[in-house]
Amino acid sequence: MSGTSLDGVDAALIETDGERIGARAGAVTLPYSPALRDRLRALLDKAADIDPQDGELLAVIRALTLRHAEAVAILRAKYPYIRPDLIGFHGQTLRHAPERRLTWQAGDATLLSRETGLPVVHDFRGSDVAAGGQGAPLVPFYHAALLSGRPGPVAVLNIGGVANVTLIDSRGGVHACDTGPGNALLDDWAFRHTGIACDHDGALARAGEVRLDIVEALLDDPFFGLPAPKSLDRLAFHRAMRAVADLSAQDGAATLAAFTVEAVARTALPEAPLAWYICGGGRHNPVLMQGLAARLGVPVEKVEVLGWNGDALEAECFGFLAARSVRGLPISAPGTTGVPTPMTGGRLTCTGIVPPGWLTAG
The missing domain is CATH 3.30.420.40 (ATPase, nucleotide binding domain)
Structure with a gap:
């Protein structure tokens, strides 16, 4: 992957x-x-x-x-x-x-x-x-297989360049969508200001102040009014870089991190998860993890608490989907990608x- x-x-x-x-x-x-x-x-x-x-x-x-x-x-x-x-x-x-x-x-x-x-x-x-x-997203069937037998509702949030969520509801139903930006904006911002390809340990964002007015303006994007399932391109919110262009490196990072967190928190799901498990590179950023915990109000943990390898999860997923593909099994469904029938x-x-x-x- x-x-x-x-x-x-x-x-x-x-x-x-x-x-x-x-x-x-x-x-x-x-x-x-x-x-x-x-x-x-x-x-x-x-x-x-x-x-x-x-x-x-x-x-x-x-x-x-x-x-x-x-x-x-x-x-x-x-x-x-x-x-x-x-x-x-x-x-x-x-x-x-x-x-x-x-x-x-x-x-x-x-x-x-x-x-x-x-x-x-x-x-x-x-x-x-x-x-x-x-x-997209295509990881939900793998998340559901890994969570088989675990009572819901529970959410798995992948924070890659774009963030996406899988919800396993209380009846075992699988729902998913992209939530908004993940690391992509923060990575590009950090690279521009530090020459390092990510905000390592959230150092920039932790030192900055969030501009809530900019976060709210960015959340006016039509994407956030769409029902799930929905998906994004990595550059879909590139205008956010213009919105923070005049901020300091620290305040810009803090604002972009808050945008990622708030986009997750405002994602409408069929049921409110009782717990969130986080995978992808974003789980290594303490500012994102702390922001999610504060905003979601339920347990927020790295997927490692489930015995999963959060760095390998998507690569494992595409091995799983490859096996499904050669057997002609569905890899997406109406609740995960909005496709008309399981495909x-x-x-x-x-x-x-x-x-x-x-x-x-x-």
Whole structure:
């Protein structure tokens, strides 16, 4: 998984048939080099108009795919006693506009399959968006599988570049949506003012004062009036950077962090969660965690209290969804993406030798 924070590749090994989860064997994180991250960030700004055959685009896609292949190789070397059967490859989101039936996760599945010698499932979001769904978030089915048997209502909040929530209601129903910005705005702001790609330990935000008038103005965006399910592009709230442009580095960080927290708190859910579990990079920011705890008024914990690896969760998810895909099981539903009916998704690419028995589950 390479998320909207653009920080690198998370790779994880899980044992699953797409319904049950056995071992979660291990994970690695392989950061992008600063140069590759800068090139990816530049592509985001021109993704709406870029020629699919643009030389820089193709070079970056090759580089990020090879970085994924390297992550797979490292993981296999670290756990040589495990022989993987299948790769779930999310790719790097460059553009997400479901209202235009458009979503773009860049990556070369053929190259990844050739480099690893394994079948690869990719393009997880395209079918959902083509059918009128939001194409995001896709993690809810995995959250629901992990929480199987645990009474609800309970929420799992992923704070990546964009933040999204999964609600398991008191009857076991699964609901989801993007809530608003996650780390993306704060990361861009911190990088602009410090040269570091995130607000490490919330140091900037902790030292600043929140401009509540700016937070309220940003929350007037039409997105927050939409019912769930709903989803966002990483740059959807880029105007927030203009809104805080004249603030100090500290006050700007504090205000952007408060925007993320308040967007979560104001998300309308079918039932009020009795507890929130937080994953994604945002859980490492104490300002966000403390703000959520104060604003939500119920227990707010990192997912590690459940025995989960919050850094590997999305990578595990796309392994889980890959298994569901090859079995033709749904990976999205009306309550998670707004798609008309439960839908499977993903496309299978395979070059080289298919491991024996890899499709026996279905």
